[in-house]
Amino acid sequence: MYPKDIIERIKLPFRKDKELYSSFYKILGFYPHHIQYYEQALHHKSSSIKKQGSWINNERLEFLGDAILDAVVGDIVFRHFKGKREGFLTNTRSKIVQRETLNRLAVEIGLDKLIISSTHSSTHNSYMCGNAFEAMVGAIYLDRGYSYCMRFIGKRIMTQLINIDKLAYKEVNFKSKLIEWGQKRRVEITFDLIDQAREGSSTPVFTTQITIEGVTCCKGRGYSKKESQQLAAKDTLALLRKSPKLVERILSNKRQKEALSEMSIQDNEQQTITVVASPKLQVSVTESPEFSMVGRR
Template sequence: MFSNILDEIRLLFRKDKESYLCFYKILGFYPRNIEIYQQALLHKSSSVKAKGRLLNNERLEFLGDAILDAVVADIVYKRFEGKREGFLTNTRSKIVQRETLNQIAVKIGLDKLIKYTTRQSSHNSYMCGNAFEALVGAIYLDRGYATCKFFMEERIIKPYLNLEKLSRKEVNFKSKLIEWGQKNKFLIEFNLLEQTVDEQQNPVFETQVVVEQVPAGQGKGYSKKESQQEAAHETLNKIKNDPQFIDTIFAEKAAREQAAAEENPTSTDATDALTAEADTLPVQADEQNPESFDTEVKEETTVTEKYDDVERIIAEAEEAAFQLTEETETDSEETKITT
């Protein structure tokens, strides 16, 4: 409170009062170094040159992503006392995922302040969420960790997020990954790596996702379903954040398609039939029989068209993969764990 009074006094002597007031409405406090906040809203498509280098919000986004993870983990840990690690991790993920951050950014009016080119905006469905992360990075540099936590608790979570309801919301990462693979004609497999037991003799499963024969995410859980969800979640994060992984699976996919074309160049009808059959595969594999994991459905399709705009494909894939659903799955045969 006392700090805000001092900032209000300083504001009387500043020329750009409107900018400070605009940020105050969003943050609940006045910026000390407003240039950092302005940079947080500067998309790379509208970079400016300063001191011999281009300035945009990418570095602040990197910092804000890490700070946001820490702050939300702190809040969730204290809010849900006694809950196990898997529950806390999933709840944090639901808060910090791009779709949620996009919605929050729009609700607080951040989308109207971002500087970007019109052409670029159509290819970046997570621009608002990225700017929100950059804003958190700016808050950390300007005011420190405690203010970041205040901002998330008082300005974001209390007015916009119901943590109890959000924690119960089922986000089916496996279905989203399979949808992404079917849409973009990628081969996706869920492989059981090992089955062990913990100190209480509860079964523990470890699953790895393989995309186009390239190892992707891994996950552990007290059921095969839980380990698959964790592995799918990690894979979706790699699709979103790992350009090298994207390049590798695209290269493997192209090589597979080329080999198939050389092996049977005239079987257009068969190719179309395979593609049509793959597109009608159910999104969810059979989860009811725990022993059916080894016969997991493998999405295997043959592409029938060439894609030239790789950025468009990745943007569409990300949007499909991370769009939240209200699905609730049942798994009567899953191993029950008492926490």
């Protein structure tokens, strides 16, 4: 008997959208059952289509794919690094699922060529390919289930495109990335150590809280101050990326602070002008010692 994918390949030429199915086969390593999920995964928000009164794009699939990708990669990392501690496993997973890595993977498998978008701003949509990659994982989950997500990530991605051992020990400085983000927008970022406890009998655990322009962001918990800062910065960067409202709130606080500072400077200037413009007061103080004596009585 023929394997299922071979049977599907034999039937494929009789399908109207043969080219699209073939493109997905090259990317995924198997043929879709319900191609509409994969088509939706390719629709960026800027090219939403309206069906039955609702606008359809890949944002919902991106949400689902993000969760599935975390689980699948976590599963793979857990099994690959036997005996490693939670902090190491968490850092390794975050390096694999971060947007920079997903963007690169999307391009390497050719997913970027299939994305449907009406925008051309590379800066505003710098994570468009990575978002489509997550949406594609969401589509695989709905179409084929968790086992095929594991097959796609494990065999197609991890085996062929990622050196998991090399990546695990590669230093990714999320704190520096967050500070760079703040410098570009000229906002104040603080890393506060809010808790230091012990896990079990001797292992110290640190918790860092990040605040940006008075807005409380994410916490990080690690086995060193540096690790807690890195994890807090990593989650904060992800939160800033997914929450434009949070970014606007931070920038709004910055504008309010700048406005108050400007008002304070203007008030100080006005007070200085008032003193200089009162020659009688200057004369009475500097040239009339008798006036000073009377004032004391």
